[in-house]
Amino acid sequence: MSPAPTPSTLELTTDVAIVGAGPVGLMIANYLGQCGVNVTLVEKLDSLIDYPRAIGLDDESLRTFQSVGLADAVLPHTTPWHAMRFLTPKGRCFADIQPKTDEFGWSRRNAFIQPLADRVLFEGLQRFDNVKVLFSRELDSFEQTAGSVVLNLKDSQGRDERLHARYLIGCDGGNSLVRRNLDISFEGKTAPNQWIVVDIANDPLSTPHVYLCCDPVRPYVSAALPHGVRRFEFMVMPGETEAELSKPENMRKLLAKVLPNPDNIELIRSRVYTHNARLAGQFRQGRVLLAGDAAHIMPVWQGQGYNSGMRDASNLAWKLSLVIKGLAADSLLDSYEQERRDHAKAMIDLSVLAGHVLAPPKRWQGTLRDGVSWLLNYVPPVKRYFLEMRFKPMPQYAQGALIAPSEKTSPVGKMFIQPRVLTEAGEQVLLDEVIGKHFAIIAWGCDPTWGLTPAQIEQWQALGTRFIQVLPDVQLRAASDAGPDVIRVGDSSGRLKEWFARGSSSIALVRPDRFLAGLAIPQTVGQACDQLALALKALPQPIAAIVTSKVA
Known part of the structure; x- marks a missing residue:
């Protein structure tokens, strides 16, 4: 049961409450804002997260930025046509992924700086009087009735607030309080190895693209990012801790694998991550919906965590706008899970597979990978398959808010081109x-x-x-x-x-x-x-x- 309001409780009202001011919550708020829907975005932190996270932005996500009028603002923080190259321990490139297709109007793969992109989305909200952002708000609990959801909040001073909304969207990350309070399952696996991420300013290598080195001793990633930033990611080996790896002498040993002078760097920050592959049992329960990491999390190896969240935002926001405006029945929202859950699962599977290519669970699998990749590189159709990134499962909806196609070859359910x-x-x-x-x-x-x-x-x-x-x-x-x-x-x-x-x-x-x-x-x-x-x-x-x- 929700706690009874005290006389000093501040009562607030909105159409849509969004918990979590990450990229997915910000994007949904921008779309609903331009549709004239009243939105209140609730964030427990006192500002946006400023440390680097995602580094890959695809053409579908850029098209979503375009849909809210912010593509031109985010482009300066991207590097278009960003190739992904898998290397053997000896440095041979066995998979060079650099698709040049632009059927959706944008570069298929782009490097980007997530905090700067999030800032673009946040500043975009200033266009709308109907969108409010509440920082330093802790969500205590919520309850839903047939016609509304009531969120019980506390501000930074411990004062109580009650936010009355017609719908609630949980965009509050992999440890989502919204999802946990609904007792929705989050099935999947946690990778046995952690990775330490090191971001460096004034890129000491400054070579373009991203390289994934499949070193059996310690796999690593080297990625060129916009604004002269270089990201290195190293697998954390058994027995190592974040505190130990962050010591200057150990950080120097890590960087000595990739830099001739590991002392001459400008460290932005280092951070240890655990890679998870998990999927929520439901994306909707009554008037509460989940999106982004609250609904699915995946390893970073195909750069699809951020982009899958953008797909959620793009799919859900227009449907919610129609429902709020009374142009469509509430049951339209059921198509959100219908359409998005299977594709999110496909992207999780692809990301896990890419992780196994980078760091095979067994040594012999790495040897087999290197030999097979060398042979397949001389088979043009296979080489093209990797080069053009055809292995990436493109979203195609067979049911939901569309006229279900009668033929498997029908383009219905796929994204339309943008020339x-x-x-x-x-x-x-x-x-x-x-x-x-x-x-x-x-x-x-x-x-x-x-x-x-x-x-x-x-x-x-x-x-x-x-x-x-x-x-x-x-x-x-x-x-x-x-x-x-x-x-x-x-x-x-x-x-x-x-x-x-x-x-x-x-x-x-x-x-x-x-x-x-x-x-x-x-x-x-x-x-x-x-x-x-x-x-x-x-x-x-x-x-x-x-x-x-x-x-x-």
Whole structure:
């Protein structure tokens, strides 16, 4: 039971309470903030964490930054086209991962400085009067009813506060109090070996990319980061402690493996980490949802912990916005776990596998790895498989907030591409700049509203849909033959024409998180839109208007 409020208890109200001001909580707050949803972000620390953590940012995450208008602000803290190279103990590169694909509009792999990216997200919140951040707030407990969640907080002076919210999102890390209070399982394993991370300013090597050296004596990682930072990671051997390794003489021995002069460095900090691979049994319980490390944690070897959290934020935020605004039923939130949990598990498995490649549990497995990798390097399809990072499981949703595809080869459930397009104003922009934070019905050549009734157009406009006609860019010079609500763009690169030409559909129904929710042709688009509305649990407009007025 929640403690009874005292006369001095401060009562606060919000639509969405987010516990944890890490990157996932900050990203969700930014997205909901731009949608006009009232958000209160609760953080137990007195400021953002300032020590370096994640160092890998992928194209999907950059697209999520773009969706909240912060891509340009974070780019100066990234290094695009960052290769990952696995080395044998003798220094031979047996796997060179440097994908050059940019189908989502950004570099596939980027190095970055997480505290600076988190700062960009935090400063982004200053744009919104409807978002509040409460630092130095300890969450004592919470309880949920059929219509709300009440959080019992204490501020830095020990004073009580009660925060009343319609929904609570736990973004409070691997040791999540929110998850533990819900008694949700967190199954998985803890790696037997810890790793010490050493960050150095004024990079003493200054070679680009990240190198993972599979040394059987002591595996290590050497990573070039933006702003002249070099990260080294060394496996902590049995019997070693953080206190012992941090002593100057022992730190010198570690760095002597990788630097000719280990004394001439500018140490930022060193820190020992334990690598875990764990997955929450549920991502949702009633009005409480889990995201980021509170829902899943994974080893760092593929740089997917941070990026998986960004995928959670991108998937959950637009759905919660629709529910809060009364445009969709609460049951839409069930699709969050439906869509995200299996992919999070796939990324955990990939990260564990990469860790075994770097540091095989048994010595003979390392010898076998080196021999097999040497042979496979001469098989072009296999070499391409690694080079283009095709082993990375891309998210594809087979059920949830979409029209379930009938064929395994269907692109439905995958992320839609983002090439540059030409606007009627003559600007070259990435496609998402035209879509904004909205749904999009994108048609090749035809009017995307031709097959829709006025009622259907009104329904999709209420959901904030952009109707987009894609044409060869030379056709933009002709007068428009589309309806008044249609935005025309030119396919300058030909990539959208190429995408539509792979299948038999000419209209793509795209969700706010840029995942393809359905396909159609002009004669079937009305039927497809009705099917998708059902999958989205979209409420009839009279009901939605009533709910929205109550929220306001």
